Amino acid sequence: MKIATIFLILIASSVLCSLSIEPLPVIEDPVLFTVWGESIELQNINYFCDSLQVARDYSPGASIEDLCEGAGFRIEEELSGESFHPFYVSGTPYRTLVIIAGSSLPESRADIERIEELASSVKSSNGLVMVIDIDVEGSGDDPLKQEFDQRLVRYLDVLIVAERPVGEYLSFLEGETPIVVELPVVVDLVSIFERDFGGGRCCD
Numbered sequence: 001m002k003i004a005t006i007f008l009i010l011i012a013s014s015v016l017c018s019l020s021i022e023p024l025p026v027i028e029d030p031v032l033f034t035v036w037g038e039s040i041e042l043q044n045i046n047y048f049c050d051s052l053q054v055a056r057d058y059s060p061g062a063s064i065e066d067l068c069e070g071a072g073f074r075i076e077e078e079l080s081g082e083s084f085h086p087f088y089v090s091g092t093p094y095r096t097l098v099i100i101a102g103s104s105l106p107e108s109r110a111d112i113e114r115i116e117e118l119a120s121s122v123k124s125s126n127g128l129v130m131v132i133d134i135d136v137e138g139s140g141d142d143p144l145k146q147e148f149d150q151r152l153v154r155y156l157d158v159l160i161v162a163e164r165p166v167g168e169y170l171s172f173l174e175g176e177t178p179i180v181v182e183l184p185v186v187v188d189l190v191s192i193f194e195r196d197f198g199g200g201r202c203c204d
Contacts, residue, residue, distance in 0.1 A: 024158055024179060024196040025128060028095035030071035030088045031197070035060040036115050036148060039102030041134040041163075041186045048190050054197045056098070058083045064117040067094060097122040099152070101133045104144035112148050119155035130158040134186055153178070162186045 033049075033056050035042065049056060057071060059082045066073045071088035078084060097118055105111075119129045131152060135145065149169050153159070156178035159169060166182045173180070183189065 022179075022181075024130075024181075024192070027197050028128065029055060030085070030092050030094050031056045031096040031098060032062060032067065032071075032094045032118075033058040033098045033100060034062040034115070034118065035100045035102070036111055037102035037104050037108055037135065037145070039100070039134045039136065041136055042100060042102065044186060045100055045132070045134065045189065048187075048193055049197075052190070052193050052197075054193050055085045055087070056083075056197075057085055057088065057094075061114075062118065063114060064121060067097075067118055067121055070094065093125060094122060094127065096128045096130070098130045098132060101131050101135060101145075101148065103135045103137060104142050104148070108144050109147070112144075112151055115148070116151055116155075119152060123155050128157045129155045130160065131156055132160045132162065132189065133164065134162050134189075136163045136186065160189070160192065162189055 046058065048054075049058075057073075059066060059074065059079075061079075070091040070093050072084050072090040074082060075084040075086070075090065099115055099119070122129050146168065150172045153169060153172040158179045158181070159166075160181045160183065161169070162183040163186050166180060169180075181192070183192075
């Protein structure tokens, strides 16, 4: 694990130099990661975060009730695919919401409601909302994905689009001012996690 972590940090350093990505707003703890849709890259995102020891609670299907319970809401009885950061103070209100977005599934229309509720709640408490779009196999002609984009963009502080064009968001960004980062490949997210999320700084 240490070798993998060092390798990812080296990648992150070289990527940051080559891309010259501007720093994101301060990512305040506690952080909740959740998921909309599906992507073949989701496992890689979790691998990057785990290897860099990025502090986060991860619940792909987190509900508004879960969010309201605060950090570690299911730490004692994690569901399959979930993970919770052991050092967050239980019940602390989430300050950052990160939505990992892929391509739509048959049930994704109803799931937009869940994501929108989460984003609205975090924004109402002056928290930060971020979408990381890793829909690398998307055709750009997905009505449900377009609805997701349109409904979520007004809540966004940061939009990161990895390995896909940012164009599908442009028509919805008029009048909105999130920070937009376009990354050539998904592995470039390592640089974001290492620098802006404080990943890779623990050497235990």
